Amino acid sequence: MSTIARVAARAGVGVGTVSRVLNDSDAVRPATRRRVQAAIDALGYEPSAAARALSTGRTMAIGVIAPFVTRASVVERLRGVAPGVSDGGYQLVLLDVERPEQRDDVLRSVAVKGRFDGLLVISLPLSERVVARMRAAGVPIVLVDRRQPGLTGVHIDDEAGGRLATRHLLGLGHKRIAFLGDGEENPYGFDSSARRRAGYEAALRDAGVEVDPDLVVTGPHGRDTARALTRGLLALPAPPTAIFAASDDQALGVLEAASSAAVPVPGRLSVVGFDDIEIARHAGLTTVAQPLETSGALAVDLLLDALAGGAPPQSRELPCELVVRATTAGLDRPGFSGMIHARTTRGGVS
Amino acid sequence: MSTIARVAARAGVGVGTVSRVLNDSDAVRPATRRRVQAAIDALGYEPSAAARALSTGRTMAIGVIAPFVTRASVVERLRGVAPGVSDGGYQLVLLDVERPEQRDDVLRSVAVKGRFDGLLVISLPLSERVVARMRAAGVPIVLVDRRQPGLTGVHIDDEAGGRLATRHLLGLGHKRIAFLGDGEENPYGFDSSARRRAGYEAALRDAGVEVDPDLVVTGPHGRDTARALTRGLLALPAPPTAIFAASDDQALGVLEAASSAAVPVPGRLSVVGFDDIEIARHAGLTTVAQPLETSGALAVDLLLDALAGGAPPQSRELPCELVVRATTAGLDRPGFSGMIHARTTRGGVS
DNA sequence: TGCTTGGATGGAACCGCTTCCGGAGGAGGA
DNA sequence: TCCTCCTCCGGAAGCGGTTCCATCCAAGCA
Numbered sequence: 001m002s003t004i005a006r007v008a009a010r011a012g013v014g015v016g017t018v019s020r021v022l023n024d025s026d027a028v029r030p031a032t033r034r035r036v037q038a039a040i041d042a043l044g045y046e047p048s049a050a051a052r053a054l055s056t057g058r059t060m061a062i063g064v065i066a067p068f069v070t071r072a073s074v075v076e077r078l079r080g081v082a083p084g085v086s087d088g089g090y091q092l093v094l095l096d097v098e099r100p101e102q103r104d105d106v107l108r109s110v111a112v113k114g115r116f117d118g119l120l121v122i123s124l125p126l127s128e129r130v131v132a133r134m135r136a137a138g139v140p141i142v143l144v145d146r147r148q149p150g151l152t153g154v155h156i157d158d159e160a161g162g163r164l165a166t167r168h169l170l171g172l173g174h175k176r177i178a179f180l181g182d183g184e185e186n187p188y189g190f191d192s193s194a195r196r197r198a199g200y201e202a203a204l205r206d207a208g209v210e211v212d213p214d215l216v217v218t219g220p221h222g223r224d225t226a227r228a229l230t231r232g233l234l235a236l237p238a239p240p241t242a243i244f245a246a247s248d249d250q251a252l253g254v255l256e257a258a259s260s261a262a263v264p265v266p267g268r269l270s271v272v273g274f275d276d277i278e279i280a281r282h283a284g285l286t287t288v289a290q291p292l293e294t295s296g297a298l299a300v301d302l303l304l305d306a307l308a309g310g311a312p313p314q315s316r317e318l319p320c321e322l323v324v325r326a327t328t329a330g331l332d333r334p335g336f337s338g339m340i341h342a343r344t345t346r347g348g349v350s
Numbered sequence: 351m352s353t354i355a356r357v358a359a360r361a362g363v364g365v366g367t368v369s370r371v372l373n374d375s376d377a378v379r380p381a382t383r384r385r386v387q388a389a390i391d392a393l394g395y396e397p398s399a400a401a402r403a404l405s406t407g408r409t410m411a412i413g414v415i416a417p418f419v420t421r422a423s424v425v426e427r428l429r430g431v432a433p434g435v436s437d438g439g440y441q442l443v444l445l446d447v448e449r450p451e452q453r454d455d456v457l458r459s460v461a462v463k464g465r466f467d468g469l470l471v472i473s474l475p476l477s478e479r480v481v482a483r484m485r486a487a488g489v490p491i492v493l494v495d496r497r498q499p500g501l502t503g504v505h506i507d508d509e510a511g512g513r514l515a516t517r518h519l520l521g522l523g524h525k526r527i528a529f530l531g532d533g534e535e536n537p538y539g540f541d542s543s544a545r546r547r548a549g550y551e552a553a554l555r556d557a558g559v560e561v562d563p564d565l566v567v568t569g570p571h572g573r574d575t576a577r578a579l580t581r582g583l584l585a586l587p588a589p590p591t592a593i594f595a596a597s598d599d600q601a602l603g604v605l606e607a608a609s610s611a612a613v614p615v616p617g618r619l620s621v622v623g624f625d626d627i628e629i630a631r632h633a634g635l636t637t638v639a640q641p642l643e644t645s646g647a648l649a650v651d652l653l654l655d656a657l658a659g660g661a662p663p664q665s666r667e668l669p670c671e672l673v674v675r676a677t678t679a680g681l682d683r684p685g686f687s688g689m690i691h692a693r694t695t696r697g698g699v700s
Numbered sequence: 701t702g703c704t705t706g707g708a709t710g711g712a713a714c715c716g717c718t719t720c721c722g723g724a725g726g727a728g729g730a
Numbered sequence: 731t732c733c734t735c736c737t738c739c740g741g742a743a744g745c746g747g748t749t750c751c752a753t754c755c756a757a758g759c760a
Contacts, residue, residue, distance in 0.1 A: 001487055003716055014740035019718055027738060044483065049465040050403035051716035054745050059400060061443070069429045079419045082446040091459075093411070094442045096432040109441075115399040133394070137351060282632045353746055364710035369748055379708065401746035404715050702760090709754080717745090724739080730732090 002043040011039035022047055058117055061091040062303065063110055066122035067188065068096050070222060072249055072277040073292055074122055077144060080296025081120060088304045090117065097124060100187035110134075118303045120144065122296075125189035126151075140306035144299045145192055152306060152313045154299045158192045161288040161320045162199020163206075165244045165272040168286070168322055170207045173331040174242040174270060177204070178215040178233050180226060180254060181246030190221065193246035196274060200244055215240050226253025234261050234269075241331060242270040248280045248287055255283060255327065266329035276323055284326035291318050352393040361389035372397055408467055411441040412653065413460055416472030416494075417538065418446050420572060422599055422627040423642055424472055427494060430646025431470060438654045440467065447474060450537035460484075468653045470494065472646075475539035476501075490656035494649045495542055497665060502656060504649045504666045508542045511638040511670045512549020513556075515594045515622040518636070518672055520557045523681040524592040524620060527554065528565040528583050530576060530604060531596030540571065543596040546624060550594055565590050576603025584611050584619075591681060592620040598630045598637055605633060605677065616679035626673055634676035641668050 004022075008015045013036060020028050021036040028036075039045075053059045062085050066074045085092040093116065095106045107130050110119060119134065122144045131151065134141055143153035169177050179200045181193035201211050217233060219225040226245065230253065233240055245251035251273030258265050265271055273280055276289030295318055305311040354372075358365045363386060370378050371386040378386075389395075403409045412435050416424045435442040443466065445456045457480050460469060469484065472494045481501065484491055493503035519527050529550045531543035551561050567583060569575040576595065580603065583590055595601035601623030608615050615621055623630055626639030645668055655661040 004718095005716080008740095015717080016719080016741065017739060020739085023718080029738065032738080048404070048716055050400055050409060051745090052718080053400035054398070054404045054715090054747085055717045055719085057745075069432055075425055082419055082444065083448065086446060086452070091465075092444045092446070094432065094444050096436060096442070098433065102436070111396055115441075279629055279632050282629050354748095355746080358710090365747085366711065366749080367709060370709090373748080377708065382708080398746055401715090402748080404717085404745090405747045405749085407715075704759080705757085707754105707756095710752090711750100712752100713750085714748085715746105718743105720741105720743085722740095722742105725737090727734100727736085729734085 002045045004045075004047065007036065007039045007043055007045050010043060011036045059115060060089065061093050061116050062088075062118045062120060062300075063093045063095055063116040064120045064122065065095040065097060065106055065110065065124060067098055067124070068094065069098050070249075071123070071247075072279065073247065073275040076277055076292035077122055077296035077299075080293035080298075081300050084297050084300030084304070088300070088307075090304075097188070103188060118142070118307050120299055120303055121146070123188075123190055123192070125191070140303060140310075142299045142303040142306070144295055147315060150313055152302050152311075152315070154295045154302065154316045154318060156290045156295075156318050156320045158195035159199035159202065161274060161290065162196035162244070163203040164199075164320070164322045165196075165274065165288050166200045166203035167207075168324070168328065169242045169244065169270060169272060170203065170209070172242075172270065172328060175209055176212070176215065176238065176240045176242070177209075178217065178240035178243045179246070180229050180233070180243055180250055181218050182221045183218045186220065193218070193221075196244075196246045221247070221249070223249055223253035223256070226250035227257040230254045230257035231261065234258070234263060241268070242272070242328070244272045244274075246274055248273040248275045248277045248285060251285055251287065251327075252279065252283060255285070265327050270328040272328060281325075286325045286328040287323055288320050289323045290320040294318065352395045354395075354397065357386065357389045357393055357395050360393065361386045409441075409465060410439065411443050411466050412438075412468045412470060412650075413443045413445050413466040414470045414472070415445040415447060415456055415460065415474060417448055417474070418444065419448050420599075421473070421597075422629065423597065423625040426627055426642035427472055427646035427649075430643035430648075431650050432646075434647050434650030434654070438650070438657075440654075447538070453538060468492070468657050470649055470653055471496070473538075473540055473542070475541070490653060490660075492649045492653040492656070494645055500663055502652050502661075502663045502665070504645045504652065504668060506640045506645075506668050506670045508545035509549035509552065511624060511640065512546035512594070513553040514549075514670070514672045515546075515624065515638050516550045516553035517557075518674070518678065519592045519594065519620060519622060520553065520559070522592075522620065522678060525559055526562070526565065526588065526590045526592070527559075528567065528590035528593045529596070530579050530583070530593055530600055531568050532571045533568045536570065543568070543571075546594075546596045571597070571599070573599055573603035573606070576600035577607040580604045580607035581611065584608070584613060591618070592622070592678070594622045594624075596624055598623040598625045598627045598635060601635055601637065601677075602629065602633060605635070615677050620678040622678060631675075636675045636678040637673055638670050639673045640670040644668065 004015050004018050008018045017028060018036055021033050064081060068074050082092055097103045097106050111130060111133050116139060119139060119141045123146060141151055143151050145155055147153055147155050179197050181197055182190050184194045204211050217229045219229055243254050245254050251271055254271050255265060258269050263269050273285045273287035276287050280287050298316060354365050354368050358368045367378060368386050371383050414431060418424050432442055447453045447456050466489060469489060469491045473496060491501055493501050495505055497503055497505055529547050531547055532540050534544045554561050567579045569579055593604050595604050601621055604621050605615060608619050613619050623635045623637035626637045630637050648666060
């Protein structure tokens, strides 16, 4: 492979001049620039990214840390992130955290300086040590789906979302409303589920409905777990008439469990999810919608701002809203069983 | 930030010794190693990835090129790719190609040496120039969903898949079967749609059914286009009784168009997709399933092999199979309209 | 005791770029 | 004509690692 020195030799100029041409410096005479450009083309020269990174201290890479594979909502956020990153001239490095132990690996590898100019962290918490280290290295961080004092972030009001979902069910006449979410001591440190549960409990209290601890179930995030937890709820002596799941992924597990237990939805069980991922529309799931793709796009914008001019830390709250589809109904009209999905499809198609 | 020189000074050793400790060389006395390690810990030292890359010529990064945002199938492939990459100790750099003009940008940036140790290309074609350049730079390439002589790749037999889908429809008694796919001169260079169409035509010919050019429609990939094309098909004097879409994304567009035109599926129209993305299961779509996640995982394995020991180019074919769900029915039993999705869900839940 | 041998170590050279400094040369003014 | 100033350019230094080579020292052997 050719180097800048070879290009310089061939063009009959110094390496500094070639570098200036490469970086569009204006201190190069047009004639010289043409000669250099000709040499570059002739040699098929491409500058080494590593050498440039070492020399400038900038890598033109942004690290995006998140559990991509297991969470559909994260992928939708990523859809908003990817275009922004490449439009900003940066590379997008995906740091997938699927297993808890990976989290530490990833955070360690992130701490390696000279790897990323900026960091986008989705849903995961950041230890003070990592934050301090990044700050010392001058690497800006933007958080998505999480608030942390002193750090720029994009989030929604999860508690309000939880209230929204619960009030909807209360309004339909439900009293025995279950909550199904992530374990709150989960090894990843996810906490949106806990905030949504707080909203759920607040709404119940506001309505004068007592929170029944038997109806609050949690476990590792995932559809399988949700299915198992739902089976438990349905087997209760006094099963719930409605379930609020802390995410659509989990709500889909609830639907699956209800289906295999032959419990009609929404005839005998109403289900509300959270996130409004694409499948939710196809499954006809009533859910609390949050702007996933927008959150990713906004986060990149904030990160690029920080990269460009050291914008001060700021926190942006995005709105969320209830989307009523076909998995919720009043206690008094159980007539919809079996038609869920037919209605869904029409609802989902705009 | 501290450098290797500072660590060496603090430990009272030379930089070479620190480097040896960092790289687990065995030519360091245990006592020395401990002293160096203590200095590293005390200083919170992390080696610079850029410097290491420049010095060794390896970046420990793999570039993955694909249109992620618009194609659900690509995201599922990515699910297979991500774990393999990080298990191999590499970083995953996502190079998203959404707009045709991005393709050239990305390929140019990929040509920058010292950025990636290996390349995974999904669905997109590679120009001879890029291939030659990568070969010269010693950067192995693995293709997914595409065959190219002399390059390692993972693919399926798209033509056989197309025959599978078409025979299924023929077997149900359909004669007027439409094909809806990507434009064959599309600016990205996707070609799986064309191969699937070839299988469709072959199956029709084998069955003695003439290929009606009016029933073969193509356009830019995407659900919106598919919807528009379907409207055209349904408005034909003699509309098709079945549509084979070259991807699930497109098949979902077909379903949406049928729904808004009040054409019952599968009552008056049968629909077959291709890929078996997750939503297909929820939509109850009959489709040709291909192992998307597996294809990604296998591709990474092949790439890691090539990275490790220069494995020879090889081509791997994965199986695909027809999955019959609720969007196809015989011409003689039109009784399913309106129940599609109820059946679907049960079918989709295992 | 003196020499050989080999393991541990220090440090220079090198990877390929950017940047800065100093110098060359031309234009313009006195 | 000479000096000044400005533009353009050459090339050395430096970024922070790895690697190789020379050196040192201690153990082993005669």
